[in-house]
Amino acid sequence: MTSTTGRLLDGRYRLVERIAAGGQGEVWRAEDLGLGRPAAVKLLRGEYADNAEFRERFRREAQHAAGLSHPGIAQVFDYSEGDGGEAPYLVMEYVAGESLSAAIAREAPMSVARVLDIVAAVASALASAHAAGLVHRDVKPGNVLLGGDGSIKITDFGIARAMDASSLTRTGTLMGTPLYLAPEQAIGRPATAASDLYALGIIAFELLTGRPPYEGPPTAVVLAHRDTPLPPLPSSVPPGLAGLVQALTAKDPAARPHPAAAVAEQATLLRADPGTGTRRPDETPLDQPVPGDTPLDQAVPGVRREGLTQVLDQPVPPVRRRWALPLALGGGLALLVGLVTWTAWPASDHRPAVVPSPSAAIRHPSATPTKASPRPVAKRPRHATHAPPHRGNPDKKAKRAKHGKHGKDRH
Structure with a gap:
C-alpha cells in the first residue's frame, strides 16, 4: 500500500508529513490518536514488504531499539508486522x-x-x-x-x-x-x-x-x-x-x-578546556607527565610517593652521597704528599730496603728482572768490608821485608 498524507495505520497512527526516506524505508511525522501525542513512524518500503527476510530484518530492528533506554537514543513505542496487506512499521519518539x-x-x-x-x-x-x-x-x-x-x-x-x-x-x-x-x-x-x-x-x-x-x-x-x-x-x-x-x-x-x-x-x-590532551582510559593524558617523570621545574606540594621522583615546594635537599667529595679530596692529597716525599728523599746508598710488591712475589722464577724491578737489599758500605792497603796482612809484610833485604844486599 502506498504511504500518503492522512493515511491511518491500525486505526491509531495518522501520517501527517514525510520527513525522511532511506533505501528500505521512509519516516513520517504522525499523530498518535490513542495518546494524543506526536510520533515518528517508520515504514518498510512496499517493494520489500512481501519479502520474508526483509520483514525479519525490520522486526529485529524494532527489538534492538526497544531494548535501549537512554536520553540520547530515540525510543521505540510500538511495532506492527503489517498484517492484512499493510507494510510493517515501527513507532518511535518524535524529535522536533x-x-x-x-x-x-x-x-x-x-x-x-x-x-x-x-x-x-x-x-x-x-x-x-x-x-x-x-x-x-x-x-x-x-x-x-x-x-x-x-x-x-x-x-x-x-x-x-x-x-x-x-x-x-x-x-x-x-x-x-x-x-x-x-x-x-x-x-x-x-x-x-x-x-x-x-x-x-x-x-x-x-x-x-x-x-x-x-x-x-x-x-x-x-x-x-x-x-x-x-x-x-x-x-x-x-x-x-x-x-x-x-x-x-x-x-x-x-x-x-x-x-x-x-x-x-x-x-x-x-x-x-579545549587544549587538554586526549587519552585512552588506560593511559595517562598526553599533556600530563607520567608518574615518576615530574618535570624538575614543577613543584608538587604534598606529594609523597615512595620510589617515584618528586619535587616539593621546599629547596631540594643535599645529595645523600656526602662522602664522595671529601674522599676524593683526601685521596688526591695523599697521592700528592706521597709523590713529594718520594721525590725529596736523599739520593744516597743509605735508603731503606725496598720490600718487593705482591706482583713481584708471584713473578715466574725464570723471568728476567727489569729496570723497574725492586732494588735488592742495600749492602753495607764497601769500606766496612775491606782492610785499607798495606794493613793487617802478615804475608805481604814478610814479602816486602824479604824483598827489601835482598835489595840491600844487591846494592
Missing part, C-alpha cells in the same frame, strides 16, 4: 528539530564547543548501546537528530545489526554508509563498538571542516578509509580536540579510544 546532516549543510564548520557537545552526546548514547551488547554499525549525520530543545539523539538503532544477522548478508556485502565506514568494515571484518567510534570521529572531522575527509565514488571512498591517512584539520582546531579526532579515526581498531563512555567523558573535559 532536524538531522545533523541538515545542520552541517547550513552551519559547518561549527564551533569547537558545538562539536564537543555533539561528540559527547553521541558517545554517551553509544556507550549505552554497547553496554547492552548492540553495535549501531551505521552512525552518520543522517541518523543523529538535533532537537529544538537542545537534545541530541541517535535513531535507526539496530538496522545494520539486523541486516548483518540476516541470511541476506553475503561475502563482499558492506553494511553501513561508505562515507563513515570503518577500515575493518571495508575489508569485510565484522563491525564492533570501535567501528561506531570511528564513524563518530569522521563526523567530528566533518563538523570541523564542513566536508567529510574522503569523497568520490563509493569504492574509492571505502579504499581511502582503509589506506589513506586522515587529512589535516585546520590550525584553528585546539590540539586537544584535534588529538581526539585523530585517535578516534585510527586505522587500527585497537588504537582507538575505548570505551565510548570514556570518549564522552573526554569530550566533556575538552568542553571546559
Whole structure:
C-alpha cells in the first residue's frame, strides 16, 4: 500500500508529513490518536514488504531499539508486522528539530564547543548501546537528530545489526554508509563498538571542516578509509580536540579510544578546556607527565610517593652521597704528599730496603728482572768490608821485608 498524507495505520497512527526516506524505508511525522501525542513512524518500503527476510530484518530492528533506554537514543513505542496487506512499521519518539546532516549543510564548520557537545552526546548514547551488547554499525549525520530543545539523539538503532544477522548478508556485502565506514568494515571484518567510534570521529572531522575527509565514488571512498591517512584539520582546531579526532579515526581498531563512555567523558573535559590532551582510559593524558617523570621545574606540594621522583615546594635537599667529595679530596692529597716525599728523599746508598710488591712475589722464577724491578737489599758500605792497603796482612809484610833485604844486599 502506498504511504500518503492522512493515511491511518491500525486505526491509531495518522501520517501527517514525510520527513525522511532511506533505501528500505521512509519516516513520517504522525499523530498518535490513542495518546494524543506526536510520533515518528517508520515504514518498510512496499517493494520489500512481501519479502520474508526483509520483514525479519525490520522486526529485529524494532527489538534492538526497544531494548535501549537512554536520553540520547530515540525510543521505540510500538511495532506492527503489517498484517492484512499493510507494510510493517515501527513507532518511535518524535524529535522536533532536524538531522545533523541538515545542520552541517547550513552551519559547518561549527564551533569547537558545538562539536564537543555533539561528540559527547553521541558517545554517551553509544556507550549505552554497547553496554547492552548492540553495535549501531551505521552512525552518520543522517541518523543523529538535533532537537529544538537542545537534545541530541541517535535513531535507526539496530538496522545494520539486523541486516548483518540476516541470511541476506553475503561475502563482499558492506553494511553501513561508505562515507563513515570503518577500515575493518571495508575489508569485510565484522563491525564492533570501535567501528561506531570511528564513524563518530569522521563526523567530528566533518563538523570541523564542513566536508567529510574522503569523497568520490563509493569504492574509492571505502579504499581511502582503509589506506589513506586522515587529512589535516585546520590550525584553528585546539590540539586537544584535534588529538581526539585523530585517535578516534585510527586505522587500527585497537588504537582507538575505548570505551565510548570514556570518549564522552573526554569530550566533556575538552568542553571546559579545549587544549587538554586526549587519552585512552588506560593511559595517562598526553599533556600530563607520567608518574615518576615530574618535570624538575614543577613543584608538587604534598606529594609523597615512595620510589617515584618528586619535587616539593621546599629547596631540594643535599645529595645523600656526602662522602664522595671529601674522599676524593683526601685521596688526591695523599697521592700528592706521597709523590713529594718520594721525590725529596736523599739520593744516597743509605735508603731503606725496598720490600718487593705482591706482583713481584708471584713473578715466574725464570723471568728476567727489569729496570723497574725492586732494588735488592742495600749492602753495607764497601769500606766496612775491606782492610785499607798495606794493613793487617802478615804475608805481604814478610814479602816486602824479604824483598827489601835482598835489595840491600844487591846494592
